[in-house]
Amino acid sequence: MVASPVTLAQCPAPVPVEGAPPPGPLPLFPPDNWWNVDVGSAPVDINSANYIAFINNGGTRHLHPDFGGEASPGSVDIYGMPYAIVDGTQLKQAVTFQYWDESDGVNYSTGQGIPFYPIPAQAVTQPHWVEGGVQPS
Numbered sequence: 001m002v003a004s005p006v007t008l009a010q011c012p013a014p015v016p017v018e019g020a021p022p023p024g025p026l027p028l029f030p031p032d033n034w035w036n037v038d039v040g041s042a043p044v045d046i047n048s049a050n051y052i053a054f055i056n057n058g059g060t061r062h063l064h065p066d067f068g069g070e071a072s073p074g075s076v077d078i079y080g081m082p083y084a085i086v087d088g089t090q091l092k093q094a095v096t097f098q099y100w101d102e103s104d105g106v107n108y109s110t111g112q113g114i115p116f117y118p119i120p121a122q123a124v125t126q127p128h129w130v131e132g133g134v135q136p137s
Contacts, residue, residue: 018122076126090118 029035045051055063068080094113097103105116 084120084123086118086120090120091115093117093119093124095119 066080068078068082070082071077071079092115094115095103095105095117096113097106100106100111100113101108105114106112107114
């Protein structure tokens, strides 16, 4: 019997595309993690109606998940906290912080940023996405 080595084809790394859906199913947690528990038949909290009434009270206070994004397509106006989805191969960038002693990704003896944050180049070229991003020419 002769064994032959198995050759695995490597897939190219996905290229980030603005506005595209995330690639494939991305399991954030293992199947047995409590974030993946089906709560469809779980009992409702006795104060549920009070919580909802407090958040959405008909006034100016409403629940607003602030995931952020562009105010309108092509606009440089943003709202909330914009985010970018990257894969595990994204190169990490050093970031400069005003309050470096309260931040991650910093050499605490010098205050200098170290490559820590996986920020895609596209985000750096959009100054409205990352404060201090490269200004268009």
